[in-house]
Amino acid sequence: NETCHHLTTNDFLDMLLSTSGEVLGIGVCLVVNYLFSRCHSISVHGFFIALFYCLTMICPLKKIVVFLFLLLSRSFATSLFATIYIYTNETYPATSRSIGLSISYIMARLGGIITPFVSQVLLHKSLTAAKLTYAGSAGIILIIGFLLPIETKNRGLEEISLTARL
Numbered sequence: 001n002e003t004c005h006h007l008t009t010n011d012f013l014d015m016l017l018s019t020s021g022e023v024l025g026i027g028v029c030l031v032v033n034y035l036f037s038r039c040h041s042i043s044v045h046g047f048f049i050a051l052f053y054c055l056t057m058i059c060p061l062k063k064i065v066v067f068l069f070l071l072l073s074r075s076f077a078t079s080l081f082a083t084i085y086i087y088t089n090e091t092y093p094a095t096s097r098s099i100g101l102s103i104s105y106i107m108a109r110l111g112g113i114i115t116p117f118v119s120q121v122l123l124h125k126s127l128t129a130a131k132l133t134y135a136g137s138a139g140i141i142l143i144i145g146f147l148l149p150i151e152t153k154n155r156g157l158e159e160i161s162l163t164a165r166l
Contacts, residue, residue: 021071025078032079038087043145045080049073049138053131073134080141081108091150111137 032041052073056066081104088100114133123130 017067018071018074021074022078024071024075025082028075029079029082033083033086037151038083038090039145039148039151041083041145042080042087042148043142045076045083046138046141046143046145048076049080050135050142052076053135053138057128057131073138087148 032044035041036044052069056069061069084104085101088104089097092100118130118133122133
């Protein structure tokens with residue numbers, strides 16, 4: 001069948017290298033969350049994701065440079081998800097934490113639904129439009145991070161005891 005192509009060793013190597021950004025994201029998460037408040041670190045993540053996607057739109061870049069920019073944007077995206085998970089746990093009390101985490105997972109799944117559309121449909125129509133879709137999403141995250149009302153860094157978690165309810 002002409003539409004089916006067998007994966008080569010290079011295809012597997014590319015996949016392995018691109019997913020290494022998720023491992024790098026753990027280190028990015030530690031550094032960014034140490035240097036910035038939680039709300040600002042969410043904005044910092046959004047800024048760098050958008051920046052690296054926009055930098056890939058510079059025309060005469062070599063393949064390795066584009067790969068590094070995409071690797072860094074993936075690292076910051078992975079780190080952003082971990083930071084949102086931390087922020088949600090620190091913001092909501094235990095009784096409503098599951099709702100906050102559920103909303104976070106819903107947003108992640110929506111991204112998972114949109115990504116195949118961008119990579120399979122929009123990418124073939126316009127590479128710039130596909131990259132701007134991701135950069136624009138990261139720009140929205142940047143703005144939302146500054147608008148978050150509760151700062152949780154260096155703040156204790158709320159505890160609820162069972163004896164207080166009885």
